[in-house]
Amino acid sequence: MNKPLDRILYAEDEPDIQEVAVLALETVGGFNLKICNTGKEAVAAALEYKPDLLLFDVMMPEMDGPTAMQEIRTLPGMENIPVIFMTAKVQPEEIAHYKNLGALDVIPKPFDPMNLADAVRDCWNKL
């Protein structure tokens, strides 16, 4: 059994969606969050924040979610950090593609903010 999930590095460029997810994860779910607006910000914040898990939107300006994941996994101690993508691209071959890239799971948009924290915790507990 893993230690309980606590620190999530979250990246999303769409302000409205970010606001919904932050309430869902902090207020409803009780997690600690570091919020980033782009993949690039997430890469810059990763070493200092020391997250348990990355929760990334896929399409973001400057650097997309999959690229940010790959960059963070080159950082010391983060080679195997679990990543969940949140995306509106939810056709089966798209989901398979993200899992092939090394994602732990994919959470489709729209998501239910009342269940998002549980969905993330379920992924974590499967590890």
Next chain:
Amino acid sequence: MPQIRDTILIVDDERFNINVLKDLLDADYDTMVARNGIQALKRVNSGTLPDLILLDIMMPEMDGYEVCKQLKESENTKDIPVIFVTAMSNVDDEMKGFALGAVDYITKPISPPIVLARIKTHLALKHSLEKQKELNQIKNKFLGVAAHDLRNPLTSLQGMSQLMLKIHLPEEKKIKFLQSINKTSHQMLKLVNDLLDVSVIESGRFDLRSEMNNLSQLVAERVELISDIAKNKGITLISNLADLPDTQFDEDRIGQVVDNLLTNAIKFSNSESTVTLITREVDGKIELSVTDQGQGIPADEINSLFGSFKKTSVKPTGGEKSTGLGLSIVKKIVEAHNGNIKVESEVGKGTTFLVSLNK
């Protein structure tokens, strides 16, 4: 445009039969020949796929039935129409041919006009099926992109309303959420309207209601309606509108062109910049140009600018949304008026769209 000639593969072990068919077909089609079944399969599996196959039945080593069976089993060749051409003329033989997937059955001695007519029909059917398949693929891709582009705004609509219903939020947060829900629903309506426009245009049911109208007058009206959006972003609109004669065009549709070009220019411009609209009469045509001092479009993205769902790497400056459909609709409307649209752009300096309509 020269018509691409269809290729027909003739499979027969008798030289005389091959020559009869070749003489008949050479004027309208490219022909390939195979002298037996094995050679026929070899030919279709290496190089050019024929558009249609004329297949004899009685041949040594491998008969026509077996060739047909193997053709229909392969993903690569299963859609090539096969017509049996044979002296075997009883009903059982004929039914066996159809059961194996042949589209037609012609008995020897052949009647040249009937053979030509049947070939023509089956080629037309084949091409129509290919076209349908292609259109269906385009439609599915389009639906996929549209579904994706609706899921994002739905995420904020559903998420915000769900949170308002389920958890305690401060009053000012609730008002902010309501404003976002309202704004997002407008964006979704714009996307839905654009999708409907594209579907009407693509289906060919695009009726223009052209009447005598004045382009300068129309532009002035639209500028008036949109000027607040520009003002809010600190962008100055300059109109330099010529005294144009009335010309035939669909006022609503050309109005849509003006709206799209003008809101695009505002969307991709920074504050303290200028958007200039000019109308003029040149060489028997009337023209509208919309010039911004925005970010400009990279040269390698100009060509795809007018395609459906083609968003460029250039982002709106004020967090505005873009459906990626506006310019494809603009181009279709202008072309439906027998006009044309051109774009000139330099990164860092700005972009000009020039619409030219016949008088």
